[in-house]
Amino acid sequence: MIGLSRNSRNTLLLLGLPCLFIAVFFVLPLINSVAVSFGVPDLTTAGYKRLIDVPVYRAVYWRTMRVAFIVMLVCVTLGYPCAYYISRLSRRGRIVAVGLITLPFMLSVLVRNYVWIVLLQDTGLANRLLQNAGLISTPVRLMHNELGVMIAMTNMLLPYVIFPVLGALLAIPPDLRTASASLGAHPARTFLRVTLPLTRASTAAGALLTFIVGLGFYITPAMLGGAREMMISNLIAFNVREVLNWPLAFSLSTSLLASTIVLYLLFRALLPQSATLKPT
């Protein structure tokens, strides 16, 4: 430490303990799991080959990607108009709306999922309402299938689109809209030619974030999916807790980790200054 200014030395001292903590209890386990997945010390990609060869594992991958993708589309479709509406509210209205949207995050994540069990089960509120309205005669299976999982995931991931889009919409100078209108453009045209392009990056970033977080969901598919509706996280958990197949579990988790990191770097490229928060 000779040769460092006192300032730098103090900074390093401050960093020492937190860095050590993160290195030992975060970085180390992750590196170790990647190593195990490659069969260290006998370097092999056998574990990864199995992921591609075995149909069941391929199906799990495909299902996870598909579910996360559909949820992403739904979130953007519903979230963008919602954010647009909020951006047009008065300042107080915006604060209320944002507060309401943030409120569910205070609820335990288990509860947020459990409520959907009660609502979507065969004797649940949704089915009873549909039956009372005469739309169906026997209960529709809304749970223990992909539909229930997607409904609950959409519920939890919508804010991840709404907030970035709202931020971008609010950042558009109001003069632009006025200028466009004064040049004779119909509001729809203003939207398509002015607003939409200016919010493209944030929308893409929000969608991407929804997808990334959706890939890693564990609790929702476990509670609302059937035994056959496993997503990647559930398969990892199964291999760790039931079967103790570490190489396979870590091959799965390393591929999930790699996808997450790559997509997240893409997200940061689109939206450089955000700090993210995860629900599950």
Next chain:
Amino acid sequence: MRGGRTQGRLASRIGRILLTLLAWSVIAFLLLPVLAVIPMSFNDAAIFEVLPSEPSLEQYRRLFASREWMDVLWRSVEIALIVAIAATTLGILAASAIARLPARRSAAVEAVFLAPQIVPSIVLAASSYYLFARFGMVGTMTGIIIMHTVLALPFVVILMGSRLQSLSPELAQASASLGGNPIRTFFRVIVPQTTTAIAGSALLAFHVSFDEVVLALFLSGARNKTLPVKLWDAILFEVSPLLPAISTIVLLIPLLALVPMLIARATRTGQ
């Protein structure tokens, strides 16, 4: 010409109404879990209903009388308290260091501390379980506390980081130029200015730990279950009508914690 314009106006009027309906439907959809949980907890029937036919406090009575649930509740509180202290301390250290670094290096270091947020919980849970099993730390409260601190750290770093950034450097510089050493500057100058952020960080860390499911699921053994783990078991394996009452309480605790914070902020801005 005029007919076209009137049509246009009607169309945009309808569009606006539809937009309003859609937006509020989305918000209502988002609020559905929050709204449903509370009436559900006043239900004593064996079937799950959202609006109970005979409201009663039976669920709450049974909850507080149950030794198991109370044990688990206090254990979670204990763990969360320790995590709050540990994460806030480590987070303040890290955030202070990051605030002192030049732009590019601070971004890089910050990224390291924010990484636990990006990594999927299951990945971290499986990885840490593997290592902790080697050292016999599975099923210990220490293991859970450590990993919860890892998870809570990014939240503290973000919160304290943004607060430290908005501090004016002059006070700290004045203190240094008057001969105060860095530790003294920290406690006498920086801490008093950031008490709200520190309190907020501790609360946030508490919430992260109290609420956390996946890591606790892997790292708590049969004996050291946290509240979320017991809730998880109950949801998946039992059909216990106590659930909604527990859920409401779990909702109330963070809300209760939020109240003093809001009051503190209101009194500050009211001055």
